[in-house]
Amino acid sequence: MLRIRKLQLLCMILILIPASSFSLFRAQAEPAKQDNVVPFLQELFADRTRLLMDQDKKHIKDHYLLTDKRSNYAYLHEMNRAEYIQEWAKHRNLKIVNAESSIRIARAEVLGDTAKVSLVQSLKLSYEYLDNYPGQHDFGIGTRHGITLKKKDNRWYVEREWYSDPLEENSKKIQKSDLFFTPHKDAATPERVIHKYNRARAVDYANKYAGTTWGAGNGQRYNQKYLDYNSRGGDCTNFSSQVIGDKEEGGGLPMKSGWHYLYGNGGSQAWVQTDAFKNFLIRSGYGRIIGQGSFSDIVQSVNERQQHLDKPQLLPGDLIAYVLNGDVDHFSVVVGFDQSGYPLVNSHTADRFKVPFDLGWDKNTKYLLIHIHD
Structure with missing residues (x-):
């Protein structure tokens, strides 16, 4: 890639x-x-x-x-x-x-x-x-x-x-589009109700450990419990796994089925590698793809789901996968929405804090919206 x-x-x-x-x-x-x-x-x-x-x-x-x-x-x-x-x-x-x-x-x-x-x-x-x-x-x-x-x-x-x-x-x-997001009906932070997936805590984790960027917490440092994979091809998937899986500060999803981190040694393939992580999320039932395609497809999908609240919504604490030439190239974490309903993301490699999700990508990029089940 x-x-x-x-x-x-x-x-x-x-x-x-x-x-x-x-x-x-x-x-x-x-x-x-x-x-x-x-x-x-x-x-x-x-x-x-x-x-x-x-x-x-x-x-x-x-x-x-x-x-x-x-x-x-x-x-x-x-x-x-x-x-x-x-x-x-x-x-x-x-x-x-x-x-x-x-x-x-x-x-x-x-x-x-x-x-x-x-x-x-x-x-x-x-x-x-x-x-x-x-x-x-x-x-x-x-x-x-x-x-x-x-x-x-x-x-x-x-x-x-x-x-x-x-x-x-x-x-x-740049992907051109005549479509624009509509204001998100729940632009506030997710409610702090404890389910299997602690969505609010996952967002807090993503903001605290976003890294070297303006806006990040923890003195603009990564969580030192985990290895930094930037020198091994990128840290974005490692970070996304931490956000949803860290049991002390993150979303708290239990490690299983090859998706795990051994403290002091590093993460499994599904923990740190983009395609393996995506496959794990879907096969394990932890996640579900609720939108995919070009930028315009994503706008349409998010807006339509706003009109049908009985369908799973894209929420803070969900994930976005970035696909190039059929392979997942990057992961980011949804942490909120701006005034117009534009999804905002945090990620590592490079470090991002509340960035519009498509900034830095082009018309060749396809997106997967992955809703994490509560």
């Missing part, structure tokens, strides 16, 4: 940047501070955040060596992601009204005219609807970065950069 192959290319970076290391701001190499690396990085990410608002290349072009192939590639990547998010907003009848970010540096080492940096960016984005539904919705994205800087003429430039970017999509391939 394309996204998994991309993630595997990031393994060396992610191994060097464990999630726990992001709980502190620390530039380990003192020379990095003396050589103005940290101020440059703060300025770079502030300017890239401004770029997301207006796509004006003047914000960032002076931070790159545009005649260098690798540096120019990194520059074009930032321009493309800014174009993508603005195009996505346009197609969803939204306007991005605010962008803020912070960085936390795990490692920064300088050797001559080269600096190598590992850091995390916590990004907060806000949008409003153009016509209806007054109010602003805030969501967060967390990304881990490996950056090489080059000094030229006594100033730093980005020479190359790697990160798992949830906005790395072609703006021309």
Whole structure:
């Protein structure tokens, strides 16, 4: 799968940047501070955040060596992601009204005219609807970065950069739709009634352990009881399994039938692998597919179920699977709905907090709505 192959290319970076290391701001190499690396990085990410608002290349072009192939590639990547998010907003009848970010540096080492940096960016984005539904919705994205800087003429430039970017999509391939969600009839948090599946607690878990993104709890760290699978191809399924299955803080579904986690050793295939997890949910009876298809199909399915409350609804604590070329590529957890009824999700790899569920995906993506039985 394309996204998994991309993630595997990031393994060396992610191994060097464990999630726990992001709980502190620390530039380990003192020379990095003396050589103005940290101020440059703060300025770079502030300017890239401004770029997301207006796509004006003047914000960032002076931070790159545009005649260098690798540096120019990194520059074009930032321009493309800014174009993508603005195009996505346009197609969803939204306007991005605010962008803020912070960085936390795990490692920064300088050797001559080269600096190598590992850091995390916590990004907060806000949008409003153009016509209806007054109010602003805030969501967060967390990304881990490996950056090489080059000094030229006594100033730093980005020479190359790697990160798992949830906005790395072609703006021309966004799924267009004339359909829009209708306000969800139960936009509040799920009622705290204890069934086999503790839905409210599952949502609390998803919000607490969403990771490096703005909005997450636990000091923006993963739950240290579980291994971090980012360096092994992705942590999204491991996180979804935790949300529904953690007996102390999560949904509390009992481990069974090959779906289990051995603390200190790791999860079974059904616990950590996308297709195996999907198959387990359906075969075990824990979950049921209540909608599938393109973005437009999902809008129609969610809206129709709002009109027929006798049918299972998509609720906070349910899951969404993302299918590419017939294989499940990603899982996210539904944690609520925005003003218009747009489903919002949390996930790992990259870390997301209350993000509109299709942001970062394109017209080739198919979705499975999986309702977890209470």
